[in-house]
Amino acid sequence: MTRRVPVRSGRGARVALVGLAFAMTVAPVLAGPALGAGPGAAASRPGAPSTAGRATFQGSAGKHGPAVSLDWAGYAATGPAVTTVSGSWTQPAANCSTGKATQSAFWVGIDGFAPTDTTVQQVGTDADCSKGSKKVPSTASYYAWFEMYPGPLVVLNTVSFPVAPTDVLTASVTQVGAAYQLVLNDVGHWTFSTLQAVSTTPLNASGEWIVEAPTACKGSKCKPVLLSNFGSVAFTGATADSQPVDGPGFTPHQITMTKNKKGTIVKAATSTLASGGTAFGVTWVSS
Numbered sequence: 001m002t003r004r005v006p007v008r009s010g011r012g013a014r015v016a017l018v019g020l021a022f023a024m025t026v027a028p029v030l031a032g033p034a035l036g037a038g039p040g041a042a043a044s045r046p047g048a049p050s051t052a053g054r055a056t057f058q059g060s061a062g063k064h065g066p067a068v069s070l071d072w073a074g075y076a077a078t079g080p081a082v083t084t085v086s087g088s089w090t091q092p093a094a095n096c097s098t099g100k101a102t103q104s105a106f107w108v109g110i111d112g113f114a115p116t117d118t119t120v121q122q123v124g125t126d127a128d129c130s131k132g133s134k135k136v137p138s139t140a141s142y143y144a145w146f147e148m149y150p151g152p153l154v155v156l157n158t159v160s161f162p163v164a165p166t167d168v169l170t171a172s173v174t175q176v177g178a179a180y181q182l183v184l185n186d187v188g189h190w191t192f193s194t195l196q197a198v199s200t201t202p203l204n205a206s207g208e209w210i211v212e213a214p215t216a217c218k219g220s221k222c223k224p225v226l227l228s229n230f231g232s233v234a235f236t237g238a239t240a241d242s243q244p245v246d247g248p249g250f251t252p253h254q255i256t257m258t259k260n261k262k263g264t265i266v267k268a269a270t271s272t273l274a275s276g277g278t279a280f281g282v283t284w285v286s287s
Contacts, residue, residue: 032042066254066270071224073282074210076113077240079250085110085207086172087238092127092230096141099132099193102287104129104228105145105212108238109173110180112149113206113253120149121202122210123171123182125163127230144169146182148196151171161190170237175204207240211268211282213257226287227257227267236279244277252277 019194067076076272088107094104107124111117123146132138143158153183161184163169166185173180176195180202185191211233213224238245246252252273 020251033171033258046182064247066256068258068263069255070214070258070261071215072210072255074208074235074255075238075245075270076206076208076253076255077245077250078206078253080111081204082110082206082207082240084172084174085240087209088168088170088236089233091125091142091163091165091169092233094127094129095125095229096138096140099138099281100129100226101131102129102226102228103214104230106172106233107210107212110173111202111205111207114203117203119200119202121180121182122147122149123173123175123184125169125251127228129228130134144184144192146194148198156192164213167248168178172285209235209238211265227284229284229287230283232283234281236277238278246273246277
């Protein structure tokens with residue numbers, strides 16, 4: 001059953017402090033403030049529409065095939081309460097040849113798939129394109145972030161935590177008491193970790209490994225933005241509570257991103273599970 005979900009408003013005026021964060025790098029680099037927002041603060045994403053943000057699953061679960069979503073592609077696993085998820089991907093490059101402003105987010109997280117979910121605990125990276133013109137061509141930007149939805153997106157400082165195409169990222173989200181530990185490792189370069197408290201108790205109803213078209217709002221009207229052409233991305237080492245996506249007790253939900261609720265115009269297609277249920281691919285089809 002298709003459901004209407006709350007989507008976040010613009011981030012431009014929303015600023016959040018980065019809590020209990022530290023960095024471990026190959027070369028000694030201290031954790032810095034998020035880009036452009038002062039010490040320890042969040043910032044709008046470089047080159048991205050200022051009103052775009054993450055949202056929960058917007059679609060239908062699919063009784064006899066892949067779930068259909070306006071903003072997600074990838075997999076969700078439901079079943080027992082999920083307390084830790086992890087996964088890896090290689091950062092894709094964004095093709096900005098159309099000159100349009102587009103965004104693609106790649107992340108792992110807990111919650112957001114079930115109709116009753118009102119939170120998502122997530123960490124990941126972006127591959128975005130700015131809007132081009134005859135004088136200024138569209139350019140790609142890459143960066144890391146985390147979010148405790150419905151709280152604001154927090155963009156990591158791109159000097160201390162740079163992201164580039166072909167970087168190998170490993171991410172995890174783990175419940176620690178009444179908080180969540182979010183970890184992102186750019187293999188061979190840096191590791192970011194933050195412990196985040198929650199104001200609303202999450203359900204821990206699902207684990208996710210997702211490619212997302214973030215949501216933009218104009219007033220009360222919200223919809224996913226154009227999806228960056230990222231080519232394809234492979235998620236590997238995808239586990240929930242040390243079990244594969246289709247492990248004992250879990251129900252895997254394959255998710256196809258589409259432009260319409262009927263699912264007739266595909267934006268991103270998700271492959272079947274491989275490597276014992278711990279790997280799959282997502283391929284861009286259209287923006």
